[in-house]
Amino acid sequence: MGGYHHGEIAVQERAGFVRPAGQAHGSIDNTVPPVAAAFLAQQPFIVMGGTDERGRIWATQLTGEPGFLTVPEPHTLNIGALPPPEDPLAGLLAGAGSGVGGEPARIGMIGIEPATRRRMRMNGRAFRDGDGLRVELDQVISNCPKYIQKRDHHPVTETGSPASSRTAVDSTELSPGQQRTLRAADTFFVATASDRGDADASHRGxxxxxxxxxxxxxxxxxDYAGNAMFLTLGNLELNPAAGLFVPGWETGASLHLTGSARTVWDEEEVARHPGAQRLVEFEITAVREISAASPLRWSAPAFSRFNPPTTG
Incomplete structure (x- = not known):
């Protein structure tokens, strides 16, 4: 997974981006440098994507006190948390790599710090390790800070266990309230996977x-101008399955969607959307909304100066 697969290369070429000779891998590596390890150690959450036992791709988050993400060696990330039972990826991660010949869970991850607009992506193979995960990294990717809304976080101060009030509601389409949530959203995360099942998680703002x-x-x-790697669209070129995670910044709720996505290249349609270079359409097959999913609460956003205007 060190370089680009043929789906990513195909999208890069269609978008008119050709990498100079000798830069075939761009900024993709498979080790975490010390400065990135220090960054991860400060984070209270990480977003990840993967494929459940039914072949559906979901995106979600894991949370913990700063320090729950550690890099014991450059190729390994330890995560000191597991998702709650209501999480759509709980089954995948609970038994990842367990038992004789157990297969690891192939996951994509993004560590993001809204307060500083810093982020980094990591993709690899997760193994259950006690009450957490050990991830053997195949890709480590630095991303630019565009389209990240600045937010500061604080933990919930109310008494009582968040788990005692956590509920999950499933459906096959968006409720009116969920539609309003998406129309008001300034951030979501999207998970995809290649035709070989190698997963990736990315930010959209x-x-x-x-x-x-x-x-x-x-x-x-x-789809706005970004780092020109096209990891998400490259995966969709080979495998349309995708999952979205929309965090409830103020409430701690989480909205998870799974389905299929396609890239829209039609120039007339794209031109109707300021700043767009392409469009992505996502067809929903399942929805899960979880209350009290996260112990974190976040401040109102300071919008990125890179955000194009919207048409709505």
Whole structure:
């Protein structure tokens, strides 16, 4: 997984981006440098994506006190947390790599610090390790800070266990309230996987309204100029399955969607969306909304100066 697969290369070429000779791998590595290890050690959450036992891709988050993410050696990330039972990836991660010949869970991850607009992506193979995970890293990727809304976090101060009030609601389409959540969203995370199952998780941000709800089962968003690696769109070129995670910054709730996505290249349609270079349409097959999913609460956002205006 050190370089680009043929789906990523195909999208790069269609987008008109050709890497100079000798730069075939761009900024993809498979080790975590010391400065990145220190960054991860300060974070209270990490976003990840993976494929459940039914072959559906989901994105979610794991939380913990700063220090729950550690890098004991450059190729390894330890995560001192597991998802709660209600999480759509709980089954995948609970038994990852367990038993004789047990297969690891192939996951994509993104560590992000909204307060400083820093982020980094890591993809690899997760093994259950006590009450947490050990991830053997295949890809470590630095990303630019564009489209990240600045936020500061603080833990919940109320008494009582978040687990005691946690509930999960499943459906096959968005409720009116969930549609409003998406129309107001300025951030979400998207998980994809290649045709070989190698997973990736990525950040998407913009001004409220950049996510369009076309119907209770169909979303669309603009693909803005980024780092020109096209890891997400490259995976979609080979495998349309995808999952979205929308954090409830103020409430601690989480909205998880799974389905399939496609890239829209039509120039006339793209031109109707300021700043868009392409569009992505996402068809929903399942929805899970979890209350009290996270112990973190976040301040109101300071929007990125890179966010294009929205059409809504």
């Amino acid at each position: 913009g001004n409220p309204g950049f996510v369009q709800v076309l119907s209770p089962r169909l979303l669309r968003w603009p």
